[in-house]
Amino acid sequence: MKFDVLTLFPEMFEPLKKSIIGKAIEKQILELNLINIRDFSKDKHKKVDDTPYGGGAGMVMMPEVVYDAYSSVSNKEQAKVIYLSPQGKILNQKKVEELSKESHLILICGHYEGIDQRVLDEIVDEEISIGDYVLTGGEIPAMVLIDSVSRYVGGVLKQESIKEESHASGLLEYPQYTRPEIFHGEKVPEVLLSGHHENIKKWRKEQSLQITKQKRPDLLEK
Numbered sequence: 668m669k670f671d672v673l674t675l676f677p678e679m680f681e682p683l684k685k686s687i688i689g690k691a692i693e694k695q696i697l698e699l700n701l702i703n704i705r706d707f708s709k710d711k712h713k714k715v716d717d718t719p720y721g722g723g724a725g726m727v728m729m730p731e732v733v734y735d736a737y738s739s740v741s742n743k744e745q746a747k748v749i750y751l752s753p754q755g756k757i758l759n760q761k762k763v764e765e766l767s768k769e770s771h772l773i774l775i776c777g778h779y780e781g782i783d784q785r786v787l788d789e790i791v792d793e794e795i796s797i798g799d800y801v802l803t804g805g806e807i808p809a810m811v812l813i814d815s816v817s818r819y820v821g822g823v824l825k826q827e828s829i830k831e832e833s834h835a836s837g838l839l840e841y842p843q844y845t846r847p848e849i850f851h852g853e854k855v856p857e858v859l860l861s862g863h864h865e866n867i868k869k870w871r872k873e874q875s876l877q878i879t880k881q882k883r884p885d886l887l888e889k
């Protein structure tokens with residue numbers, strides 16, 4: 668799966684090159700192509716933003732640089748173009764799974780007070796937010812989207828643990844334990860040491876239900 672990211676801050680994406688997503692990029696299961704919007708400024712001072720028409724605080728990203736950055740990525744296979752925006756539909760696990768079926772996503776990150784509306788109207792297919800709180804730009808949301816979507820791409824995760832997982836099942840997960848058997852006087856639940864797989868399965872299911880009831884009753888109501 669290929670992600671093209673249009674951003675003024677490509678360096679912010681360095682953390683994605685670590686751990687599981689980094690490994691998948693090395694293995695060429697994922698491709699992360701970072702496009703610096705500033706590289707498409709024709710201005711001698713590399714200007715990418717200007718004051719808003721009508722007045723108001725802050726700066727607005729100019730349409731031409733964004734359009735030229737967009738045009739520089741090959742979009743013959745009709746990639747889905749996503750604008751990370753506080754006005755977008757809030758990302759959830761269903762949307763994540765749906766996006767993982769695409770072979771190519773183009774992600775546009777705004778910064779400052781946003782991007783000129785005309786270029787957005789022309790090129791954006793979908794607007795996505797990661798939640799109702801205010802950030803400084805779309806870069807962290809783009810990373811959240813890439814990380815969550817990539818987990819569904821075949822070969823990215825080692826075990827096929829995706830399906831029985833929190834949010835995929837609608838329930839929170841059961842608690843996990845590892846060695847030692849006693850830590851600060853607390854024992855690992857006996858059933859997990861029993862080797863009785865049927866009982867372990869039953870216990871974990873019950874734990875999932877209890878924990879969901881306690882911590883996220885809203886998930887049970889759905």
Ligand code: 21W
Pocket residue numbers: 751752753777778779780781795796797798799800801802803804805806808
């Ligand atoms: C924050 C951009 C506020 C624009 C008048 C009209 C992307 C985000 C973002 C940001 C504004 C996401 C204005 C959850 C987020 C993002 C930066 C307001 C100013 N004034 N998901 N327009 N939260 N945030 N616009 O903040 O780009 S996805």
